[in-house]
Amino acid sequence: MLDSAEQKIKEAARKILLVKGFDGSRMQEIADEAGVNKAMLNYYFRSKKALFQMVFMEEFGKLFENMITVLLDDCPWEDKIKAFVNTELNHLLQAPQLPLFIINEMSKNPHLMEEKLKSISVGNVFEMAKTKYEKEIQDGKLRNLPFIQFLMNLQSLCIFPILAKPVLMQISKVSDMEYHNLINQRKALVSELLISYMIIK
Amino acid sequence: MLDSAEQKIKEAARKILLVKGFDGSRMQEIADEAGVNKAMLNYYFRSKKALFQMVFMEEFGKLFENMITVLLDDCPWEDKIKAFVNTELNHLLQAPQLPLFIINEMSKNPHLMEEKLKSISVGNVFEMAKTKYEKEIQDGKLRNLPFIQFLMNLQSLCIFPILAKPVLMQISKVSDMEYHNLINQRKALVSELLISYMIIK
DNA sequence: ATTTGGATTAACCATTTGGTTAAACTAAAT
DNA sequence: ATTTAGTTTAACCAAATGGTTAATCCAAAT
Numbered sequence: 001m002l003d004s005a006e007q008k009i010k011e012a013a014r015k016i017l018l019v020k021g022f023d024g025s026r027m028q029e030i031a032d033e034a035g036v037n038k039a040m041l042n043y044y045f046r047s048k049k050a051l052f053q054m055v056f057m058e059e060f061g062k063l064f065e066n067m068i069t070v071l072l073d074d075c076p077w078e079d080k081i082k083a084f085v086n087t088e089l090n091h092l093l094q095a096p097q098l099p100l101f102i103i104n105e106m107s108k109n110p111h112l113m114e115e116k117l118k119s120i121s122v123g124n125v126f127e128m129a130k131t132k133y134e135k136e137i138q139d140g141k142l143r144n145l146p147f148i149q150f151l152m153n154l155q156s157l158c159i160f161p162i163l164a165k166p167v168l169m170q171i172s173k174v175s176d177m178e179y180h181n182l183i184n185q186r187k188a189l190v191s192e193l194l195i196s197y198m199i200i201k
Numbered sequence: 202m203l204d205s206a207e208q209k210i211k212e213a214a215r216k217i218l219l220v221k222g223f224d225g226s227r228m229q230e231i232a233d234e235a236g237v238n239k240a241m242l243n244y245y246f247r248s249k250k251a252l253f254q255m256v257f258m259e260e261f262g263k264l265f266e267n268m269i270t271v272l273l274d275d276c277p278w279e280d281k282i283k284a285f286v287n288t289e290l291n292h293l294l295q296a297p298q299l300p301l302f303i304i305n306e307m308s309k310n311p312h313l314m315e316e317k318l319k320s321i322s323v324g325n326v327f328e329m330a331k332t333k334y335e336k337e338i339q340d341g342k343l344r345n346l347p348f349i350q351f352l353m354n355l356q357s358l359c360i361f362p363i364l365a366k367p368v369l370m371q372i373s374k375v376s377d378m379e380y381h382n383l384i385n386q387r388k389a390l391v392s393e394l395l396i397s398y399m400i401i402k
Numbered sequence: 403a404t405t406t407g408g409a410t411t412a413a414c415c416a417t418t419t420g421g422t423t424a425a426a427c428t429a430a431a432t
Numbered sequence: 433a434t435t436t437a438g439t440t441t442a443a444c445c446a447a448a449t450g451g452t453t454a455a456t457c458c459a460a461a462t
Contacts, residue, residue: 005439023224024309027420037441042421100308106367107301108225114371122372148373148383149390152362155369160357163364166307168356170315171323172349182349189350193398206409228450238411243451 006044008034013041014055018097021104022052052105060102060113061120066091068120071129077136078199082191085158089187092162093180099159143198150198157190207245209235214242215256219298222305223253261303261314262321267292269321272330278337279400283392286359290388293363294381300360344399351399358391 012034016025027048031038045051070084092099106113117123133150136142161168161183169179213235217226228249232239246252271285293300307314318324334351337343362369362384370380 020309021224023222026418028418038420039422039442040440043439048420100304103301103365103368104305106371108221110367110371117371123374126372145390146383146386148369148375149387151373152369152383152387153358153391153394155365156357156361157354159365160361161353164304164356164360166311167304168349168353170307170311170318171327172352173324174349182347182353185347186350186353189346190354193354193394197394197397227448229448239450240412240452241410244409249450 005034005036005040008036009041009044009051010054013045013051014059017052017055018059018101021101022048022108025052056102056105057113059098062091062095063098063102064120064122068122068125072125077133077142078195081154081194081198084154085191085194086187088158089162089183089190092159093183096162096165099163103163141200143200145198154194157186157193161186206235206237206241209237210242210245210252211255214246214252215260218253218256219260219296219302222302223249223309226253257303257306258314260299263292263296264299264303265321265323269323269326273326278334278343279396282355282395282399285355286392286395287388289359290363290384290391293360294384297363297366300364304364342401344401346399355395358387358394362387 009030012030013025016030016033025048027041028038030051031041034040041048041051045054066087067084070080070087073080073083075083130147133142133147137144165179169176174182210231213231214226217231217234226249228242229239231252232242235241242249242252246255267288268285271281271288274281274284276284331348334343334348338345366380370377375383
């Protein structure tokens with residue numbers, strides 16, 4: 001059932017936890033949002049921690065789907081960068097709370113997602129992408145930059161402006177809509193910056 | 202007095218709040234860390250909120266000192282970028298919890314630092330730096346990129362790898378020391394990336 | 403020696419919070 | 433009609449938490 005109590009709780013928990021985090025969220029608030037009795041949360045999910053971990057795992061998975069898909073695709077790196085930046089920024093514009101949520105909870109408990117990481121075998125994907133990347137370097141098609149640094153650059157330029165939105169909005173005094181436009185502008189700008197630096201012609 | 206109760210509380214509060222945030226911190230824990238009775242926190246700082254705001258304002262100021270100093274300096278932009286990246290990354294390596302703390306609490310309450318921002322007149326500094334920047338563009342010395350986008354790139358590349366350390370460490374499987382080295386490597390890499398893109402020769 | 407005023411403490415309080423439980427409800431199976 | 437098993441609810445509980453207060457301490461001023 002799409003509107004079973006369990007589903008309603010899941011969705012309510014996702015909504016509340018993503019915005020307020022573990023410490024900031026209240027079981028009662030989630031129950032209210034779901035429109036069910038508070039005891040139902042414990043009935044279906046045993047504890048606040050278990051409820052949180054369920055939401056965290058699901059959201060954490062989403063964050064990596066995009067990266068994995070694009071990095072393993074077999075198109076030229078120029079296209080790969082463009083595709084990555086576009087899909088990543090589109091995804092983030094629709095779920096802007098996601099990165100702060102992940103980083104926050106990972107900082108509190110770094111081992112939170114070790115199992116999940118293994119289950120989606122991020123390690124393998126990382127290594128495969130790295131191998132492809134290094135092949136291109138040896139072929140003289142990419143600049144000789146450590147893969148991890150390239151990944152940091154890529155993710156930094158996409159994610160940080162979403163993360164730091166409230167800070168950046170205040171210091172640059174732009175409206176919500178203007179900020180949204182700035183992010184859309186970035187799709188082309190970030191691709192251009194990375195490609196001009198990475199691709200050897 | 203450097204070790205007056207008030208000072209001890211301040212320092213303990215900074216230490217605890219920076220790591221655990223407002224919701225995650227307990228007054229008792231701060232009191233223990235400071236080695237004073239819990240009632241002293243309310244005696245000197247009225248409430249948890251007031252104590253938090255004091256710490257937040259001070260830390261927030263620190264984050265901008267560097268940016269302001271470097272951006273308003275009158276050296277060539279190539280040097281400016283190098284100086285910015287170096288001092289910023291050095292600062293962040295010593296206080297890695299700072300950006301997450303700021304972004305976190307700003308997301309919860311975007312109006313938290315409006316007054317502080319005015320008191321250090323971030324708006325003015327931003328406009329002055331922007332004017333200088335646009336002058337260089339008109340002189341054909343810098344690429345024609347909106348100032349805010351340049352600032353986003355600069356800050357993203359410096360801050361995000363510090364913010365996302367726990368996530369990046371897990372997916373790339375590097376140790377603490379290796380991560381520290383990666384960040385040190387970035388000082389040159391980030392400067393090079395930005396300079397090669399921005400500076401027109 | 404006494405007074406004075408800030409600093410410090412232990413005890414206390416009201417509220418919030420995550421979690422439990424026993425009873426009640428419901429719908430399907432017998 | 434009765435049983436059964438899962439679902440839902442209200443009431444309850446213990447622990448934690450931010451904050452208050454009255455009493456005490458202490459050093460400097462009188």
